[in-house]
Amino acid sequence: MKDIVIKTDKLTKKFGDFIAANEITFEVYAGEIFGFLGANGAGKTTAIKMLCGLSIPSSGSATIAGFDIYKQTEEIKKNIGYMSQKFSLYEDLTVIENINFFGGIYGLSDKEIKYKSSQLIDQLGLSNESKKLVGSLPLGWKQKLAFSVAILHDPKIVFLDEPTGGVDPVTRRQFWDLIYEAADRGMSIFVTTHYMDEAEYCNRISMMVDGEMKACDTPANLKKQFGVGTMDEVFYEMARGAARGEN
């Protein structure tokens, strides 16, 4: 049996009368790349906030990396990684300062941080840049560094919220190489994207429509189910029927 890293059962979040996320039930396995798609306003952000332990659900249950989503939110935060396009690294700190800072936040010891940072800088080939401000690095390097920092503490799962928005096509693909490597090591990847070609790179895709998880399957099965050739068309078919526009 595959190890389960995320397990939710009828997870729901209400804001007053508004049901942002409605009875979401799914599982994510160890080493799986799990794509989380949906139109703007479909409830993706609400769901991710709950899964990261930042927002307490209204009802339903879930365990993340084995921890309870109501009672063990601090443990959840320690055992996940998070990276978004908007917030990743401090541009006015150097490469090494960023690594030290996030290492400290994740509670690594000085010895571990020292070991990890030299290992990471070697791996990324950044030894000449380690004392440069992150803001001065090319976008591609920033993205790779941000991802490596997000998984500095070897989390069981990493949440990537539109990690490649606005990134050039070559760097985007290099970024996915890193994702595959992490997944090969057994880390689970929970990723949102607006690029439908990237949806194809995921092992399984889930699709949020009007706060509900309307589909959860492999890209190949979803295309078969809708009788279309691309994930773009799958997305369009599903999202088009959404009653809830952007609120």
Added chain:
Amino acid sequence: MLDITINNLTKSYPGLDRPAIKDITFSVNKGELFGLIGPDGAGKTTLLRVLTTLLLPDEGVATVNDLDIIKDFKEIRKKVGYMPGKFSLYQDLTVLENLTFFATIFNTTIEENYDLIKEIYIQIEPFKDRRAGKLSGGMKQKLALCCALIHRPSVLFLDEPTTGVDVVSRKEFWEMLKRLKEQGITILVSTPYMDEASLCERIALIQDGEIMSIDTPDNITKQFPDKLFAIRSDDMSKLLKDLRHDTLIKSSYSFGDSIHITFIDVDELTISELQNKLNQLEHKSIEIEIISPTIEDCFIRLMNKTA
């Protein structure tokens, strides 16, 4: 007839080791829908700010509507519409107040040009008394477009109007642009989404401040020099690794559900040779087919060429 002419425009910012835009030259025809296609940091915003007279170039000349961007900046500002990448309307004014404000500073009224914005405005009209700051992303985008159009500009500049917007809203937005174009408005739009290139009449591919190619989307894909193949097997991530090490292969990269490859030298035999090699590496259900390159394939090739 040309509506925008750009000659050797260069702009640098202090503290950066390369210019934001370097020696950019092209022109946009009257009534054309022209796309500036490139990733973050390519120089799209800088170019649009220079053309809308918000930034002075270091070198080069440009005209909009036959007006010089430096000498005639006041005239240009009356004639162009500009929708910046960052939402720049007044968050604490309502939808209607914002629109009235922009109409007033351009010395016009909503009624006078209502026909131009009607189709877009009716979608946000139910929220006309809501503060702009409280609108969703897609609604803000529609309001910003209305405000950029309310003085009936002859040229419209749009900076990444579809960034962060989902597939369905993106499609709607491009349909709106098409209809504006039909009304004779010249449109220069920037986007990081390569798949939107085909919706423009002509495009410029821009990277690191320089233009790599300018033409119609069709002509750009026709200029792809190699035969391009899509390949699949039962283990895609191993397939990519194996292809990267293969001596027959010139380039290989993931592309949706397949891997795109070009060969160093290709004939019937090369393909069966590759197939045999992959069989020996225990790949199952191998499929290889010749395909037409997309704009993204062209962009990747041009990037690798300059790198």
